Amino acid sequence: MKTKQIVTLLAAVCLVTGLAGCGGSNNNTGNNTANSNSTQTTTDSSNTSTNTTDTAANTATNNTTDNQATTTPDKKLEISSIQGTWASPLPDPNGNGAKMINDKFNVDLKSQFVPYDEYANKLPVVMAAGDLPDMIGMEGVDANFVKWAKQGAFLPLNDYIDKYDAIKSIPKSVWDAVTVDGKIYAIPNYFPAKYGKKPIIRKDWLDNLGLSMPTTYDELKKVAIAFAKNDPDKNGKNDTLGLGLAKSIVYGAWMGAEWDSGWYNKNDKGQLIPGNISEGFKKQVTLLRDLYKEGAISKDWAVTKSADARKDFFAGKTGIYYEQPYDISETRFKQLKETNPTAELAVIPPFTQDDGQQGFIGLPGYYELHSLNANLKDDPDKINRILEMINYFMTFIPVDQRNDQNPEFDWQHGGVGKGYNMENGVALDIDGAFSEMPETYLGVRYWAPTDEDTQPAMVLQDPFTKSFVQSAVDLLKNTKTYLDPVNRVHSDLLYAKVSELDQAVSEHTTKMIVGQESVDDWDKMVQEYLSKGGQDIIDQVNQLLTDSGIQGEWK
Amino acid sequence: MPIKRSLSDRITDGINLFLLLLLSLVMLFPFYYITAVSFSSFQEFMNTDLLLFPKRWVLDAYRFIFESKEFIRSIGVTVFITIVGSIVSLLLTSTMAFALIRKLWGQRFYLFLVLFTFIFGAGMIPTYLVVKATGLIDSYWSLIIPDAISAFNLIVMRQFFLSIPEELHEAAVIDGANDLQIYTRVILPLSKPALAAFGLFYAVGQWNTYFTAILYLNDPTKWTVQVILRQIVILDDTTNTLASAAREAARSAHLPPPETIQMAAIILATIPILIVYPFLQKHFAKGVMLGSVKG
Amino acid sequence: MAVTTPTSVEASKTANIKAKSQGRSLATRLYRERYGFLLLIPGLVYFIWFRYVPMLGNIIAFEDYSPFRGFLHSDWVGFKHFARIFEDAEVIRVIGNTLWLSFLQIVFAFPIPIVLALMLNEVRNQRLKRLIQSVVYLPHFLSWVVVIGIVTIFLKTEGIVNKGLGLAFGMDSIQFLQQPGWFMPLIVLEVIWKEAGWGTIIFLAALAGVNPTLYEAAIVDGASRWRQIWHITLPAIRGTIIILLILRLGSVLDSGFTQIFLMLNPFTMDVGNVLDTFVYFKGIQQSDFSFGTAVGLFKGVVGLVLIVGVNRFAKKFGEEGVF
Numbered sequence A: 001m002k003t004k005q006i007v008t009l010l011a012a013v014c015l016v017t018g019l020a021g022c023g024g025s026n027n028n029t030g031n032n033t034a035n036s037n038s039t040q041t042t043t044d045s046s047n048t049s050t051n052t053t054d055t056a057a058n059t060a061t062n063n064t065t066d067n068q069a070t071t072t073p074d075k076k077l078e079i080s081s082i083q084g085t086w087a088s089p090l091p092d093p094n095g096n097g098a099k100m101i102n103d104k105f106n107v108d109l110k111s112q113f114v115p116y117d118e119y120a121n122k123l124p125v126v127m128a129a130g131d132l133p134d135m136i137g138m139e140g141v142d143a144n145f146v147k148w149a150k151q152g153a154f155l156p157l158n159d160y161i162d163k164y165d166a167i168k169s170i171p172k173s174v175w176d177a178v179t180v181d182g183k184i185y186a187i188p189n190y191f192p193a194k195y196g197k198k199p200i201i202r203k204d205w206l207d208n209l210g211l212s213m214p215t216t217y218d219e220l221k222k223v224a225i226a227f228a229k230n231d232p233d234k235n236g237k238n239d240t241l242g243l244g245l246a247k248s249i250v251y252g253a254w255m256g257a258e259w260d261s262g263w264y265n266k267n268d269k270g271q272l273i274p275g276n277i278s279e280g281f282k283k284q285v286t287l288l289r290d291l292y293k294e295g296a297i298s299k300d301w302a303v304t305k306s307a308d309a310r311k312d313f314f315a316g317k318t319g320i321y322y323e324q325p326y327d328i329s330e331t332r333f334k335q336l337k338e339t340n341p342t343a344e345l346a347v348i349p350p351f352t353q354d355d356g357q358q359g360f361i362g363l364p365g366y367y368e369l370h371s372l373n374a375n376l377k378d379d380p381d382k383i384n385r386i387l388e389m390i391n392y393f394m395t396f397i398p399v400d401q402r403n404d405q406n407p408e409f410d411w412q413h414g415g416v417g418k419g420y421n422m423e424n425g426v427a428l429d430i431d432g433a434f435s436e437m438p439e440t441y442l443g444v445r446y447w448a449p450t451d452e453d454t455q456p457a458m459v460l461q462d463p464f465t466k467s468f469v470q471s472a473v474d475l476l477k478n479t480k481t482y483l484d485p486v487n488r489v490h491s492d493l494l495y496a497k498v499s500e501l502d503q504a505v506s507e508h509t510t511k512m513i514v515g516q517e518s519v520d521d522w523d524k525m526v527q528e529y530l531s532k533g534g535q536d537i538i539d540q541v542n543q544l545l546t547d548s549g550i551q552g553e554w555k
Numbered sequence B: 001m002p003i004k005r006s007l008s009d010r011i012t013d014g015i016n017l018f019l020l021l022l023l024s025l026v027m028l029f030p031f032y033y034i035t036a037v038s039f040s041s042f043q044e045f046m047n048t049d050l051l052l053f054p055k056r057w058v059l060d061a062y063r064f065i066f067e068s069k070e071f072i073r074s075i076g077v078t079v080f081i082t083i084v085g086s087i088v089s090l091l092l093t094s095t096m097a098f099a100l101i102r103k104l105w106g107q108r109f110y111l112f113l114v115l116f117t118f119i120f121g122a123g124m125i126p127t128y129l130v131v132k133a134t135g136l137i138d139s140y141w142s143l144i145i146p147d148a149i150s151a152f153n154l155i156v157m158r159q160f161f162l163s164i165p166e167e168l169h170e171a172a173v174i175d176g177a178n179d180l181q182i183y184t185r186v187i188l189p190l191s192k193p194a195l196a197a198f199g200l201f202y203a204v205g206q207w208n209t210y211f212t213a214i215l216y217l218n219d220p221t222k223w224t225v226q227v228i229l230r231q232i233v234i235l236d237d238t239t240n241t242l243a244s245a246a247r248e249a250a251r252s253a254h255l256p257p258p259e260t261i262q263m264a265a266i267i268l269a270t271i272p273i274l275i276v277y278p279f280l281q282k283h284f285a286k287g288v289m290l291g292s293v294k295g
Numbered sequence C: 001m002a003v004t005t006p007t008s009v010e011a012s013k014t015a016n017i018k019a020k021s022q023g024r025s026l027a028t029r030l031y032r033e034r035y036g037f038l039l040l041i042p043g044l045v046y047f048i049w050f051r052y053v054p055m056l057g058n059i060i061a062f063e064d065y066s067p068f069r070g071f072l073h074s075d076w077v078g079f080k081h082f083a084r085i086f087e088d089a090e091v092i093r094v095i096g097n098t099l100w101l102s103f104l105q106i107v108f109a110f111p112i113p114i115v116l117a118l119m120l121n122e123v124r125n126q127r128l129k130r131l132i133q134s135v136v137y138l139p140h141f142l143s144w145v146v147v148i149g150i151v152t153i154f155l156k157t158e159g160i161v162n163k164g165l166g167l168a169f170g171m172d173s174i175q176f177l178q179q180p181g182w183f184m185p186l187i188v189l190e191v192i193w194k195e196a197g198w199g200t201i202i203f204l205a206a207l208a209g210v211n212p213t214l215y216e217a218a219i220v221d222g223a224s225r226w227r228q229i230w231h232i233t234l235p236a237i238r239g240t241i242i243i244l245l246i247l248r249l250g251s252v253l254d255s256g257f258t259q260i261f262l263m264l265n266p267f268t269m270d271v272g273n274v275l276d277t278f279v280y281f282k283g284i285q286q287s288d289f290s291f292g293t294a295v296g297l298f299k300g301v302v303g304l305v306l307i308v309g310v311n312r313f314a315k316k317f318g319e320e321g322v323f
Helices: A002-017 A020-037 A052-064 A096-105 A116-128 A143-151 A172-177 A203-208 A217-229 A279-293 A306-314 A331-339 A374-378 A380-394 A407-412 A438-442 A463-477 A492-513 A519-548 B007-038 B042-047 B060-066 B069-099 B107-119 B124-133 B151-162 B166-174 B179-190 B192-207 B211-216 B225-232 B245-254 B259-284 C009-018 C026-032 C034-062 C080-086 C090-109 C111-122 C126-136 C144-155 C160-169 C180-207 C212-220 C225-249 C257-263 C275-282 C289-316
Strands: A077-085 A107-115 A135-138 A187-190 A198-202 A241-243 A318-323 A345-347 A359-361 A366-372 A420-423 A426-429 A480-483
Touching: A077 A116, A077 A366, A077 A380, A096 A107, A096 A380, A096 A438, A107 A116, A107 B225, A116 B124, A116 B211, A143 A492, A172 A187, A187 A380, A198 A203, A198 A463, A217 A241, A217 A279, A217 A318, A241 A279, A279 A492, A279 A519, A306 A318, A306 A331, A331 A463, A331 B042, A345 A463, A366 A380, A366 B245, A374 A380, A380 A438, A407 A438, A492 A519, A492 C275, B007 B259, B007 C111, B007 C126, B007 C144, B007 C180, B042 B259, B060 B069, B060 B259, B069 B151, B069 B179, B069 B192, B069 B225, B069 B259, B069 C034, B107 B151, B107 C034, B107 C289, B124 B211, B124 C034, B151 B192, B151 C180, B151 C225, B166 B179, B179 B192, B179 C034, B192 B259, B192 C180, B211 B225, B225 B259, B259 C126, B259 C180, C026 C034, C034 C080, C034 C289, C080 C289, C090 C111, C090 C180, C090 C225, C090 C275, C111 C126, C111 C180, C111 C225, C126 C180, C144 C160, C144 C180, C144 C257, C180 C225, C180 C257, C212 C225, C225 C289, C257 C275, C275 C289
Parallel strands: A077 A107, A077 A135, A241 A318, A359 A480
Antiparallel strands: A135 A366, A187 A366, A198 A318, A198 A345, A420 A426
16 A cells, blocks of 8 residues: 555655656566557557556456456456546435346446536546546547547547447447547447427417417518517416527527528538528527517627526426437426426427428537546456446336336336335336435446437326427427438547637627628628638538548438 | 713614615515525416515425435535534644644745646646545545635734734743644634634535535435435536437426426425525624723 | 844854854754755755746647647647737727726725725724624635525625615616626625625735734833824734735636626627636637647736736835745
């Protein structure tokens, strides 16, 4: 123990003070060990371990165990992981669910959960300290993920995944997202592409005013203005708004891919361009400007938080806002129904585009991912055990079988009465019982064969919420979804510059909506975007798409 | 003071008091607002623009928080690190501040050394590596030691010590006291207001420990009350510019709890440290040095 | 350095206190000051180990730092990140905004706690004084997120302030949060509102050290309240005020990121974008450690120059200064 401390201390001093010697020798040891023991096919030779003790440990295990060994489930493996979470309170690392995993898979799981608020700070620190665990969770693919993958922090998984049925079923469009230079560096987590935020409308207000569901921007404009001016809730007060808008235009008024911010439209050179500088988006901005002028959106929208815009909608003050059918909490819907008993909600079907298409932009099809530490490359036992666990938790259980009769589901959710309760034939997680459920600890979702298979309405109890979700699912079932190809390539220029450029665009469009700038200046804004680095991004992204043969597709 | 007060004096007093009371109202108001929200029903909150007088005062929000084991435990942890941390910080700061008025060999250099750290900070990663090398990771001491001395507090405390008349040191030296004894017998007793003030600064700093807890403690059962509070009052707007559509969608199941609960959490996390102040206040009373300094 | 031989033990000790170099060898001096050093060393060790050793990590300002590769193996890029701060012509205006805000803060927000402390000091009813004291320091405990949430509720177009102005003076609604002219005043007012009470603590502590007999003597001499404040109270806290002012100048380029970030919107961006928010929009949000460190170093150099300069200036005028 003492010596270990001294070693870490010395390592830290080396890292911090820059005694060149220790870094260099460290690398050599790492490579030698790798070469002499390696039986792997694809290993990046630049993979180096940053920590002396780690290398030593690897050598030791490699000497005592046979590298080629078939999986030995008898051997208890210690598996460490780090991942971000939105859960509150955090799961207890030594909770009952963890113990159940330990018994079932003969492992000793050491999980670490970090609130997502600070995860982006904590992960680099853990990495810099050479403490990177065996499994590393990330929220999505970003500049850091790509950089670290290129630098050899993560294990390429191409040669392993085919052995596992659930993992194998992940579609190529999603694998592309976690693939860097042809190597797969992470196992993504399922999230339905179809069920992102969609524009929803107060159907009862439409009925009250004798209006029909808008199908074009002109109709939408009329509806939104009528919602603001014609007392749609019949309370005799002028207290309603047409559309909920929040600062930074978090959700605007996109009624289909053409008008959204994803990469759908093309410029005159045939290059795919980002939505927020497209003619489609300009149309949306023009509409919002007109609505603002007519008082159909809040005068204060540009300083309103999206949480407050949502609050107004669920308090029954707004006619159009954004919600999703998947993975929602019922609280706010119940609230709306209680104070506005006649409220009815519906998703606004996407408008027909100039190119004849009709559909919303989809989500990337995954959310969160797990990478494996590159240091595991000499430990196939561990790699396989981890993938086996991920595969197990990823294996889809049809929604109608998620109950106490299904032993796998029952186990994964910690047992009836402990992790979940059966109500009306539906399994409902017990509030705050994360630590009872083995499912919590790997942070893996079932990979659904199709988005419809998630049947999000099934798990809901509140009739109002349930009927809204069911109607949304039914509508989206027959609606096409556009898969943005840019989710599947990695452009370093995009990562480096795009948020700054988007910021500028968002400033201009905000001013256009309130009339401080003219929408006629749109082209000037686009020119500014392009000249400040936007064109370089577009060139690079299109080049990458051509090289990899990836295109935007409707599904 | 039994001295006769003139009329203009009384008017000045009256205006002064009036202004102060007005100011107090302005400063109290938001706290009142937060309290009102925390005791109201979510339904009423949702449907009221500026909720100042809840029709019905309910305890739901507080019940919700007190049901969480984490909250109670984290208060315990935080009280502990606040007490120990403030004592350690005060001790280290006051000894060093005192040493720096003693005109030791190289004192200007040490002062500059301290000032330099006030201006140039160190990054999170190298600091973490040092904390790790010290063996503090996952120990409560990691919340106390790495931030034990604030350069700002040290410099200002030294200024306080400088204002203690030098004759007092001299007198002590003549009585045969060494620096250690001057520190304990002259400086500390005469610096109660300063110690109270800086003790409060350090205590509030410790009480608000948030980021270092997440950074240095891997075991969530050791986390402080602000970490738990932040999990309740999720700050979705500071990160809004980055929020991807996928995150927006995925977070739907973990929306922040109703505002009533958020406000209750703020109240509960603030009250314990507010209680400290009245106890320290008496040290700010006038004339502490009376009796030791004549003329 | 004059060499004198102390004639008596007492004289030697007096000399010791005044720390005039007596020309003894260094070893003798260090031995004589051993107790002083005993008190100094724990703090000194702290600063070296927890502040200076990590400070070496600031070399990443000259690298494309990757936590995976470490300090030694990240690519060396020289002044690239510093150049990035200045590549955009916008930076001129941003630094102008930052300095203007700091100036406003120093002129308006900095003196308020002093005035407030003096006012509190004049309250005769001790119980009332304590009560007011406890109330005014409350806002310090609210986070900026909460404070600005409340400010927004109050100041929005149909908020309580506009309604009040409309009723009282028949005024049209003012879009306080969206008009560039209101941005800086609001920022300063918010700071005053949140921190003024808290800021009094340090001055009240300083005032507690004033010898009451001085006031008694002044009253006997017939000095008015204002004269007492001017000649007794203010001089007692002058040293503290100067020190705080010098330290404040060391951070002229810091502006309180969270507050400004939450108050900024496209309409106020031109007048309100300060260095901290500017670099955030530029890339710190992608946890770009190297860029962030470069910005920190730049701000530090400016702060250091100002502090050293002002310190020298203060010393010329016979003040103690910071060092």
